[in-house]
Structures are given as C-alpha cells and as structure tokens.
Amino acid sequence: MKALVLAGGTGSRLKPFTHTGAKQLLPIANRPVLFYALDSLAAAGIREVGVVVGAYGRDVRELVGDGADFGLRITYLRQSRPLGIAHAVRIAHDFLGDEDFLLYLGDNYLQQGLTGLVRRSAADPAAARLLLTPVEDPSAFGVAEVDAEGNVLRVEEKPDAPRSTLALIGVYAFSPAVHEAVRAITPSARGELEITHAVQWMVDQGLRVRAETTIGPWRDTGSPEDMLEVNRHVLDRMEGRIEGKVDARSALVGRVRVAEGAVVRGSRIVGPVIIGAGAVVSNSRVGPYTSIGEDCRVEDSAVEYSVLLRGAQVEGASRIEASLIGRGAVVAPAPRLPQAHRLVIGDHSKVYLTP
Structure with a gap:
C-alpha cells in the first residue's frame, strides 16, 4: 500500500x-x-x-x-x-x-x-x-x-x-x-x-x-488553540533528557528535555517542557506544556502552556500563557506611556490588551 x-x-x-x-x-x-x-x-x-x-x-x-x-x-x-x-x-x-x-x-x-x-x-x-x-x-x-x-x-x-x-x-x-x-x-x-x-x-x-x-x-x-492542545498531548508522552547545560541555581521538576547546545541559568522549569538547541533560558519560570524552539531567548519571564518558534525572544514578561509566538518574534516590556499603547503589528495579527 x-x-x-x-x-x-x-x-x-x-x-x-x-x-x-x-x-x-x-x-x-x-x-x-x-x-x-x-x-x-x-x-x-x-x-x-x-x-x-x-x-x-x-x-x-x-x-x-x-x-x-x-x-x-x-x-x-x-x-x-x-x-x-x-x-x-x-x-x-x-x-x-x-x-x-x-x-x-x-x-x-x-x-x-x-x-x-x-x-x-x-x-x-x-x-x-x-x-x-x-x-x-x-x-x-x-x-x-x-x-x-x-x-x-x-x-x-x-x-x-x-x-x-x-x-x-x-x-x-x-x-x-x-x-x-x-x-x-x-x-x-x-x-x-x-x-x-x-x-x-x-x-x-x-x-x-x-x-x-x-x-x-x-x-x-x-488553529493556534489546536496547535497548543496537540503540543500538550505530545509533551505528555515525552521522556525527560538533559543534553545541554543547566547551572546549579536552576531547578528542573518532572519531565524536561534540554537539547544539546541549550542553556538554562537561574531558572525553574516544570515539565513537561522541551527546550531546543541553542536556546537560552535565564532567570525565568517555564512550564508545564511549553515548547521552546531552537535559538530562542527567555529572560526574566514566566511562560506556561505555550509554543515559541525558532529564534523567538521573550524578555521581562511577568506571565505568558496559552500563546503561540512566531519565528524571530520579540516580546518585551513597552515604554511607560500614559494611556497609550505603541504597536507594530503585521497583517492579520491579533493583539489582546489589558485595560
């Protein structure tokens, strides 16, 4: 056949x-x-x-x-x-x-x-x-x-x-x-x-x-919702494995896979979580049900139940969940402007703002 x-x-x-x-x-x-x-x-x-x-x-x-x-x-x-x-x-x-x-x-x-x-x-x-x-x-x-x-x-x-x-x-x-x-x-x-x-x-x-x-x-x-749900199913069946570098200040709980070339510093990772080659996670909380792609950067942030595509960067985000972040995308704190949001948004994008 x-x-x-x-x-x-x-x-x-x-x-x-x-x-x-x-x-x-x-x-x-x-x-x-x-x-x-x-x-x-x-x-x-x-x-x-x-x-x-x-x-x-x-x-x-x-x-x-x-x-x-x-x-x-x-x-x-x-x-x-x-x-x-x-x-x-x-x-x-x-x-x-x-x-x-x-x-x-x-x-x-x-x-x-x-x-x-x-x-x-x-x-x-x-x-x-x-x-x-x-x-x-x-x-x-x-x-x-x-x-x-x-x-x-x-x-x-x-x-x-x-x-x-x-x-x-x-x-x-x-x-x-x-x-x-x-x-x-x-x-x-x-x-x-x-x-x-x-x-x-x-x-x-x-x-x-x-x-x-x-x-x-x-x-x-x-759809993004279906992508996140399938990611959850696959991670539920994944076995943990540490091939990259995890420093002594970090804590890994449950099934966590850190690919060769990835670095985890001063962070708490609660599985199931997968961290791709070349990714760096520092001073952050990650998981569960999160996939961090190759060459991503997560710094001073909390990320849960999300998928980060290759090269995405998240910095200074107090909490991100149920999110799909694209290749090379950047999530960072906005300037403190009174009663205003500054946005650079591509075609067909969706942005949800808190009051």
Whole structure:
C-alpha cells in the first residue's frame, strides 16, 4: 500500500504564521507537524509516499528530503493551487497507479497511529474506508452518516443540518475506484474538488464504503488553540533528557528535555517542557506544556502552556500563557506611556490588551 500526504493548502486560520511558511511545518514539541504523519506511515509498514506540496514546496523538501530519515521513499507532487483534496488525488494518479493507498492530511495529529487501519483495510477490502470521530460541532467538518454495521450511507461537507456527529478527520484508505470518482465530480461552490463528493459518488454507485470511529486524541492543527492542545498531548508522552547545560541555581521538576547546545541559568522549569538547541533560558519560570524552539531567548519571564518558534525572544514578561509566538518574534516590556499603547503589528495579527 502506498500513501498520499497533503502538505499544501493556505492555512488561513493560522495567519500570520502561514504568510511565511507551510502550516504542516509548524512545530509540535519542536518537530514539524508533518513529521508525526510520516512517522505514523512508516510505523504502519508503508514505504512509498507521495507528498503533495504547494507554494512552500521548497521548504517541505528541504526539511523532509527523500524520506530516508523516516524509512520512507518520498515523491513530491506539485499542486499549483489549493483546488481541493480530490484534486490532489487527481494529480497523484500516475504516482498511485492502480494500487490501494492511504490518504493523510499532513496537518493532522492522530496519536493512535495508522497500523490498525492499514491492517484492517488489507483484511477487509472496501472501495473506501473513512476514519471518523465524534465532535461537538459537526457543521464545521465533513460529516458521515453510518449504519449499525459500519457502512457509510452519506457524507456531506460542512452541512447546515448534520445527520450525525461523526466527523471525517482527514485519514482515508482508498481502492483504485476513487480515481473514477474524482474524475466524475465537479467543483463545489467554493471552487474545490471535495473528497466528500467523491466518497458520496462511490456510495451512490453502490460501492462498499466503510467507516471506523476513533475516540483517541486527534486534532486538525489548523488553529493556534489546536496547535497548543496537540503540543500538550505530545509533551505528555515525552521522556525527560538533559543534553545541554543547566547551572546549579536552576531547578528542573518532572519531565524536561534540554537539547544539546541549550542553556538554562537561574531558572525553574516544570515539565513537561522541551527546550531546543541553542536556546537560552535565564532567570525565568517555564512550564508545564511549553515548547521552546531552537535559538530562542527567555529572560526574566514566566511562560506556561505555550509554543515559541525558532529564534523567538521573550524578555521581562511577568506571565505568558496559552500563546503561540512566531519565528524571530520579540516580546518585551513597552515604554511607560500614559494611556497609550505603541504597536507594530503585521497583517492579520491579533493583539489582546489589558485595560
């Protein structure tokens, strides 16, 4: 079985971060989200992977390479514009050939992995097999209606009146029948070829479409809130390890990972926390559930339940929590101006001011 991983898309909910990079490369516990998908594919025994890339394809290639570090052989497929998941399947036809394949959205995090799904797909063949999870607001997702035997009766994309609470989570096992389906459908109102329309076409043709439900940790890391929650899940499973320098005035409590080249001085770190190579934490309190990226600086500050991307600097912040701080960003005390705030804010940024 081959796999097709989507690593393009615009990531509109993660602006301004996605103005300068692919959302699949944003870090979870200091590793790109995409890496966890590739790890899961390799663990499931898949070796041939097609990665669909868009505007930031060069960045993805530089980080992922030929896939050898993951035990994979990767072929890159260029999607000129984000025209939908089914369109990605269309352009990947030559790579996929007439084989069964797994489709995985590269910004998804699925803690349980893919081994069980791959095994069951081989043992019980179907035209398509969908991975679902119950959600509180199904109108924000693709939704599947499933009978008592696990057969899919209907799928809809973000319906106003959902027929169930079971959302598609972006993991599918397909037979070659999907290629006829994606050729048969037309663009939706938003101008995309929807994979839900292709699945519904297969259902309408009388093909066997099966569903599996997972209640394990899953997130579409398409928003800052989801990024922080996935970071929490990953850090919860992390083991502590000290490879960098921690001075005698510092206290490390619980599972803390300090990468080689990182420095902790006069600070209290309460895990789970990961501190990347080249980062310096001094006279600060950090954690829990915080990831500090490579070459970051945290001085005279308190940071908790946050993600700092590479090169970010936090200085003199009495308390930062539930925050996502971008590459090379600087957080520092403002001048004491009476009744005024001085701001330099990029496009689509959000700033929350206390009275």
